[in-house]
Amino acid sequence: MPKYTKNQSVDFKNAIERVAIVGAGGTIGSHIAKALLETGRHTVTALSRKGSSNRLPDGVIVAPVDYNDETTIVAALKGQQFLIITMAPTAPRDTHSKLVQAAAKAGIPYVMPNGYGIDIDDIKLGEDTMLGPVAKANRDEIARLGMQWITVCCGFWYEYSLAGGDARFGFDFDKRSLTIYDDGNTKISTSTLSQVGRAVAKVLSLNELPEDENDKSLTLSTFLNKGVYTKSFVVSQNDIFESVKRVTGTADADWTITHEDTRKRYQDGLAQVKVGNMAGFGKMLYARGFYPDASNDLTMKAQNELLELPEESLDESTEIGINLVKELQLRVERMSS
Numbered sequence: 001m002p003k004y005t006k007n008q009s010v011d012f013k014n015a016i017e018r019v020a021i022v023g024a025g026g027t028i029g030s031h032i033a034k035a036l037l038e039t040g041r042h043t044v045t046a047l048s049r050k051g052s053s054n055r056l057p058d059g060v061i062v063a064p065v066d067y068n069d070e071t072t073i074v075a076a077l078k079g080q081q082f083l084i085i086t087m088a089p090t091a092p093r094d095t096h097s098k099l100v101q102a103a104a105k106a107g108i109p110y111v112m113p114n115g116y117g118i119d120i121d122d123i124k125l126g127e128d129t130m131l132g133p134v135a136k137a138n139r140d141e142i143a144r145l146g147m148q149w150i151t152v153c154c155g156f157w158y159e160y161s162l163a164g165g166d167a168r169f170g171f172d173f174d175k176r177s178l179t180i181y182d183d184g185n186t187k188i189s190t191s192t193l194s195q196v197g198r199a200v201a202k203v204l205s206l207n208e209l210p211e212d213e214n215d216k217s218l219t220l221s222t223f224l225n226k227g228v229y230t231k232s233f234v235v236s237q238n239d240i241f242e243s244v245k246r247v248t249g250t251a252d253a254d255w256t257i258t259h260e261d262t263r264k265r266y267q268d269g270l271a272q273v274k275v276g277n278m279a280g281f282g283k284m285l286y287a288r289g290f291y292p293d294a295s296n297d298l299t300m301k302a303q304n305e306l307l308e309l310p311e312e313s314l315d316e317s318t319e320i321g322i323n324l325v326k327e328l329q330l331r332v333e334r335m336s337s
């Protein structure tokens with residue numbers, strides 16, 4: 001049954017004001033938390049492990065939690081209207097489920113599950129990258145517990161993937177080397193971290209519900225149990241390389257370039273993962289993402305206009321990515337998985 005404002009109690013306020021977020025000090029979570037705070041419409045509560053050394057953005061309310069003590073999670077989530085989960089891929093597998101179960105007990109109606117990547121409707125891509133079934137199980141659990149979800153489909157994060165080493169966009173800035181997949185001309189959708197942050201903040205700043213059945217305006221409920229699709233750039237590795245050369249003032253001759261077939265690279269990465277070497281995961285994931293079958297081009301689905309997201313500069317984002325290299329190199333365990 002669709003819900004309308006007209007059917008709500010007199011004290012119903014048609015807005016999402018209280019947002020809880022897991023990972024507010026993390027790669028994507030920090031951008032989402034900052035974008036939410038910038039709207040001035042939300043109080044943002046960061047669920048963070050007791051004793052975590054991650055720095056949280058100024059302005060968030062910190063709620064320390066212990067994932068082995070559900071009462072701490074439920075207490076942190078009581079009274080919140082929306083839970084955003086941005087959890088490290090290295091976190092124990094059952095942590096997402098612990099959060100979702102606690103959210104149901106706390107009475108939270110909406111959850112944004114971990115994901116922030118590939119198109120959830122592309123089942124084959126999801127299966128090939130192993131990400132799809134896990135993300136689907138997370139969404140199904142939310143629904144089973146009587147809550148609704150909104151997930152973000154943004155493609156690879158541009159700056160992060162540029163800075164994150166050879167296994168991702170193929171760049172190693174220390175060695176000035178580049179592995180080009182196939183001919184380097186396959187275009188894929190990418191989103192900057194800040195564009196994802198803006199998109200989430202935009203959706204959560206919409207009215208929660210339409211007034212009545214005649215109200216066709218965009219509301220948060222428009223996105224329930226669906227993906228929010230964003231993009232910043234639809235680019236090939238060759239496009240990115242041109243941008244890197246402009247930003248760094250280098251030329252082809254300054255770079256060591258090798259070529260690799262995406263299908264071979266995918267199989268090599270997969271073989272590593274199968275014997276427990278998670279270093280192969282990124283290799284497998286990005287090689288699959290660059291298959292020349294257009295499966296990672298979200299141009300037709302991106303909702304940038306609907307959400308009034310800004311156009312961004314490729315070279316400025318490339319510069320931000322290059323400045324991120326050293327920071328990501330410090331996260332050895334996280335980046336090698």
Ligand SMILES: NC(=O)c1ccc[n+]([C@@H]2O[C@H](COP(=O)([O-])OP(=O)(O)OC[C@H]3O[C@@H](n4cnc5c(N)ncnc54)[C@H](OP(=O)(O)O)[C@@H]3O)[C@@H](O)[C@H]2O)c1
Nearest residue numbers: 023026027028048049052054087088089091115117156157
């Ligand atoms: N599209 C892309 O290119 C792309 C790239 C990478 C990741 N992703 C997706 O985005 C999600 C979030 O990734 P991220 O890089 O933003 O995460 P992250 O920065 O590595 O970690 C986010 C938060 O997870 C918490 N955490 C870390 N280790 C944990 C543990 N062992 N147990 C429980 N909590 C732990 C930490 O919060 P506290 O310390 O505050 O507790 C941390 O700040 C990933 O799972 C993945 O699905 C997408």
